[in-house]
Amino acid sequence: MAEVNGVPNEIKSSALELIGNTPLVALDRLYTGPGRILAKCEFVNPGASVKCRTSLHMIRKAREAGLLKPKDPVIEVTSGNQGCGLSVVCAVLGHPLTLVMSKGNSVQRALHMEALGAKCIRVPQVQGKYGFVTQADFKAAEAEGIKLAEKSGSYFVNQYNNEMNVDAHYSTTGPEIWRQSGHRVDAFVAAVGTGGTFTGASKYLKERNPNILCYVAEPAGAEPIKGTPITKPMHLLQGSGSGCVPSLFNYEYLDGTFAVTDEEATEYRKLIGEKEGLFVGFSSAANVAAAVKLLQSGKLPEDAWVVTLLNDTGLKYTPVAEEIQ
Ligand SMILES: Cc1ncc(COP(=O)(O)O)c(C=O)c1O
Incomplete structure (x- = not known):
């Protein structure tokens, strides 16, 4: 205290x-x-979901490992909640943040991210409809996110393959x-x-x-x-x-x-x-x-x-x- x-x-x-x-x-x-x-x-949680835990842990561990330097830009593919969590963490720690999300995920998530200073790119759906996101829709957003991450050189959080995601819940x-x-x-x-x-x-x-x-x-x-x-x-x-x-x-x-x-x-x-x-x-x-x-x-x-x-x-x-x- x-x-x-x-x-x-x-x-x-x-x-x-x-x-x-x-x-x-x-x-x-x-x-x-x-x-x-x-x-x-x-x-x-301040990002209104469980994903604040993983956002904080993955960003903290990347900074500790020297993979992410102060003020470095961050990018992630999200169904929304991870994006909102990262928006909280990156706002406080001062990292510019870009999030890539299927248009099928609710617009409230994009509004939340943008209110916290992040940029949200909404990728058109290829199969489902608004409120119903299929694997094909997610893959379309993921392909766009990976392309952008490679082009921009931003730190790619990569929640689907980041062991610190599991570690956040373990710890x-x-x-x-x-x-x-x-x-x-x-x-x-x-x-x-x-x-x-x-x-x-x-x-x-x-x-x-x-x-x-x-x-x-x-x-x-x-x-x-x-x-x-x-x-x-x-x-x-x-x-x-x-x-x-x-x-x-x-x-x-x-x-x-x-x-x-x-x-x-x-x-x-x-x-x-x-x-x-x-x-x-x-x-x-x-x-x-x-x-x-x-x-x-x-x-x-x-x-x-x-x-x-x-x-x-x-x-x-x-x-x-x-x-x-
Ligand atoms: C609303 C909601 N429920 C459940 C989950 C599943 O959590 P996990 O990614 O840890 O499997 C997520 C993940 O984004 C989510 O956004």
């Missing part, structure tokens, strides 16, 4: 100190048991869950985008207690981790379910997967709002839907505690008129 004239104060020195240590809340009104769902409120999300639950975790559930959250937090939790079971929530019909053919590439779970197994995903920690339909994600999003007073995005709702399925599956003791993440705020998904999409 800081001190002025011998009087302690609680002033945070910058927005970077607002990242992580998110509260763990019991969803006891939505799910009344048997068992319990505990959710990490990642929307309270923060996992330990926080362990501490905040009083070491009482029976299972962990996460939706997968880059795989950073699942791999990092599961690794930490299984090291503490190998009996903790770790599950993935996948969009129904786009379940590459389960290993079934993609029959529905368009889904509502923006930021997750990109249609392929990301290179950072580690099967060693996987105990199983649950498929969540768009209808279930929509229903759970409404329930989380109306029963818990928490306005969250679709992948958060998918996590909770999968946690309920797990508790009802008979795979856990009756009084099990399942921990998951509320990945981002619902404000990033409010519908907008077609002309501003």
